[in-house]
Amino acid sequence: MKRVTWGWAIVLILGLAITGCRQPEEKRYELKGKVVNVDQRAQLVNIAHEEINGYMGSMTMAFRLRDKDLFYLNELQPGDEIQAILVVAGSKSWLEELVVSQVRNAEAPPPTKVSEPNVGDEIPDFALLNQDNKRINLKNYRGRALVVTFIYTRCPLPDYCPLMTDNFAVIHKTLSETPALQKRVHLLSITVDPEFDKPAVLRDYGLKHNGGQKFETWEFATGSKEEVKHIATHFGLYYSTEKDQIVHNLQTAIISPDGKLVKIYRGNDWKPEEIVSELQKLS
Numbered sequence: 001m002k003r004v005t006w007g008w009a010i011v012l013i014l015g016l017a018i019t020g021c022r023q024p025e026e027k028r029y030e031l032k033g034k035v036v037n038v039d040q041r042a043q044l045v046n047i048a049h050e051e052i053n054g055y056m057g058s059m060t061m062a063f064r065l066r067d068k069d070l071f072y073l074n075e076l077q078p079g080d081e082i083q084a085i086l087v088v089a090g091s092k093s094w095l096e097e098l099v100v101s102q103v104r105n106a107e108a109p110p111p112t113k114v115s116e117p118n119v120g121d122e123i124p125d126f127a128l129l130n131q132d133n134k135r136i137n138l139k140n141y142r143g144r145a146l147v148v149t150f151i152y153t154r155c156p157l158p159d160y161c162p163l164m165t166d167n168f169a170v171i172h173k174t175l176s177e178t179p180a181l182q183k184r185v186h187l188l189s190i191t192v193d194p195e196f197d198k199p200a201v202l203r204d205y206g207l208k209h210n211g212g213q214k215f216e217t218w219e220f221a222t223g224s225k226e227e228v229k230h231i232a233t234h235f236g237l238y239y240s241t242e243k244d245q246i247v248h249n250l251q252t253a254i255i256s257p258d259g260k261l262v263k264i265y266r267g268n269d270w271k272p273e274e275i276v277s278e279l280q281k282l283s
Contacts, residue, residue, distance in 0.1 A: 024090030029055045031095065035080040036060055038073055042249050042267040045076060045095070052086060056156055060240070060247045064094045064159070072098055091158045091166065116236025116251070117261045126231040128190065128221040131203035136221060142259055145185045145282045147171070147275060149252040150237050152193035153205045156245065163268050164250065165189065169209050170272035172218045184257070185279050187218040192232055192239045193246050194222045236264065254278055 033049030044062040051058045063086070065072055076082070081102040084095040117123065125139045138146065149168060155161030168187055175182040189206075191197035197205075202220035210218050222228065232239065239248035254262040254275065263278060 024092075026087050026089040027055075029053065029086045029088070031082075031084045031086045032101075033082060035076050035078055035082060037078050038076050039249060040073055043070060043073060044249065044267070045073070046247060047082065055086070055088075056245070059245045061157070061245065062160075062247060062249060065098070066094050066096050069096065069098060076100070088158065091163055093157050093159050116264060117234065119261055119263065121261050123255050123259055123261055124234070126227070126234075128223040128227060128231070129199055131199050131206050131215055131220045133199040136219070138255075139259070141186050141188075141255075143257050144183075145257055145262075145279050146188060146255040147185065147252070147279070148188045148190065148235065148255065150190050150192050150232055150235075150239075150248070150250070152191050152246050152248075153197050153201060154193065154245070159268050160248075160250065164252065165205075165209050167270070167272045167275075168218060169211075171275055172210055174272065174276050175217055176213070181276075181279065182217055184282070185217070188221055189218070190221045190228065190231065192228060192237070192248055193241075194225055194228045197222050236266075254282075256282060 029052045031047070031049050031052055033047040036046040036048050038045050039062065042062075044064055046060060046062045048060040049058060063084075080100050082098055082100050084098040087094055087096060123138060125137050127135060127137050130136050147168075149164045151161035151164050153161075168189060172187060175185055175187075191202060199222060202222060203215075206215060206218070206220045235251050235253050237249060237251045239246050241247075250267050252265040252270065252275075254264075256262050262282065265275070
């Protein structure tokens with residue numbers, strides 16, 4: 001009897017282990033559209049796509065390719081008409097089964113070019129509004145390391161703004177568990193959708209992600225369209241509005257306590273522990 005009991009216990013444990021390791025369900029959608037530009041550095045393709053049935057309306061969005069399809073980054077050109085499968089799995093999304101159905105129009109616009117500050121450059125002061133509708137300036141954070149990222153609350157792709165916010169939530173939790181480091185660091189998430197993301201919207205959004213805590217360590221900021229554009233483009237962010245969505249790349253920056261750029265993380269491949277490690281070096 002003991003052998004039978006242990007046997008069932010082992011089966012149960014294995015079953016739980018398999019369940020715990022189960023990959024998130026993949027949802028697949030047919031996508032058709034035209035290439036707007038290719039961001040080689042971030043390994044993204046911006047596509048003006050038709051309505052994706054059951055997921056989102058027609059707009060222009062940046063998409064990631066599977067690793068084995070990255071060669072397309074050298075092949076695709078603005079104006080190419082493509083078909084692909086959009087896969088959404090948990091916090092990740094990508095395109096696969098990509099097919100070019102028609103080659104580019106010779107008059108298609110060139111890829112978007114952006115500039116960004118260099119490591120060691122002093123970051124100029126910027127004025128914004130925080131989630132409490134109070135005016136803030138970057139110079140207010142002098143004496144603390146500042147980590148800045150760009151998001152908008154309506155972003156539909158799980159590995160874009162939601163991932164940046166989830167990563168900041170992990171950093172925020174780590175800081176709250178390390179009071180000595182928390183005193184020397186501040187987090188700032190800036191919306192690129194200021195017409196929708198008013199302070200009250202950002203406050204509700206922030207409370208959902210910061211564990212309902214005060215905004216002493218992690219703030220959310222907006223401003224006029226011009227103010228947001230000014231700071232976003234300074235850090236190498238490009239974005240444009242497509243209906244209710246924002247087409248954008250991803251940039252996250254660490255600014256030293258004396259106001260100089262320490263590092264820029266492009267895209268979404270960085271991990272929270274990488275930024276925490278950099279912040280510890282600044283102590």
